[in-house]
Amino acid sequence: MEREGFIQTFDTLRQEIHLTEDMWIGLLHHVTGQHTWALGSCQHGPLAERRDKQWIAKVSVAHQTLTGIILDARWLKKVHKYLSFRSTAELESFHNHILMYASKRFSFSPPVYEARTLLSGLDYNHHVHRPVKRKSDGSIEYCKLFNKKSRKWSLYPVKVVKDCRYITDLQTAILRQRLTSKGMPRTRTTRPDDPRQHGVLSGVPAPTTEELLQTQVSRRLGQSLPQQ
Numbered sequence: 001m002e003r004e005g006f007i008q009t010f011d012t013l014r015q016e017i018h019l020t021e022d023m024w025i026g027l028l029h030h031v032t033g034q035h036t037w038a039l040g041s042c043q044h045g046p047l048a049e050r051r052d053k054q055w056i057a058k059v060s061v062a063h064q065t066l067t068g069i070i071l072d073a074r075w076l077k078k079v080h081k082y083l084s085f086r087s088t089a090e091l092e093s094f095h096n097h098i099l100m101y102a103s104k105r106f107s108f109s110p111p112v113y114e115a116r117t118l119l120s121g122l123d124y125n126h127h128v129h130r131p132v133k134r135k136s137d138g139s140i141e142y143c144k145l146f147n148k149k150s151r152k153w154s155l156y157p158v159k160v161v162k163d164c165r166y167i168t169d170l171q172t173a174i175l176r177q178r179l180t181s182k183g184m185p186r187t188r189t190t191r192p193d194d195p196r197q198h199g200v201l202s203g204v205p206a207p208t209t210e211e212l213l214q215t216q217v218s219r220r221l222g223q224s225l226p227q228q
């Protein structure tokens with residue numbers, strides 16, 4: 001990125017963080033029912049006339065306590081770290097899940113890879129929020145896990161076994177599709193975006209087998225490859 005571009009992005013980012021900080025402090029006004037004040041206003045649209053919840057009185061213990069939390073100097077000093085904090089743990093876990101369906105050790109044609117990835121997505125979405133497993137006495141069942149890096153044991157709650165209920169729906173849909181259509185074509189023309197038409201992406205044109213046979217020397221024996 002060019003320097004100017006970088007500075008511009010940085011400024012936008014800084015403005016965004018300030019905006020968030022203003023909104024954060026603005027909460028102190030919002031909770032009292034005041035949505036416009038000297039230095040700013042709330043970002044929300046019109047509010048419902050009738051409310052079940054009461055606004056907090058400006059001079060009250062509750063508002064004083066909230067002010068203490070919102071304007072806490074230590075928190076405000078560190079908040080920018082939390083604003084930009086992102087964990088990729090969930091994403092990594094999802095990628096690991098895809099590997100169960102489409103391992104890197106096998107080569108799949110693009111349509112097969114697509115189908116396998118879709119299957120892994122269905123599995124993930126269907127089971128991601130399943131409840132924890134409980135023992136007969138109602139307590140949560142845990143499993144021990146050893147982390148080689150930290151050399152520490154930790155516990156994680158075991159979840160109930162996957163039910164894979166969507167499989168029956170999938171089979172029904174496949175059968176219905178097969179009965180009402182001609183089925184999959186035996187041969188299919190390559191789609192224009194099929195990556196296979198680019199061949200091996202080495203960037204170096206391959207010599208002929210004859211040329212390689214003449215020039216290549218076996219690394220182990222220091223001899224040419226057997227020619228007869």
Ligand SMILES: [Zn+2]
Pocket residue numbers: 029030034035042043044
């Ligand atoms: Zn408001």
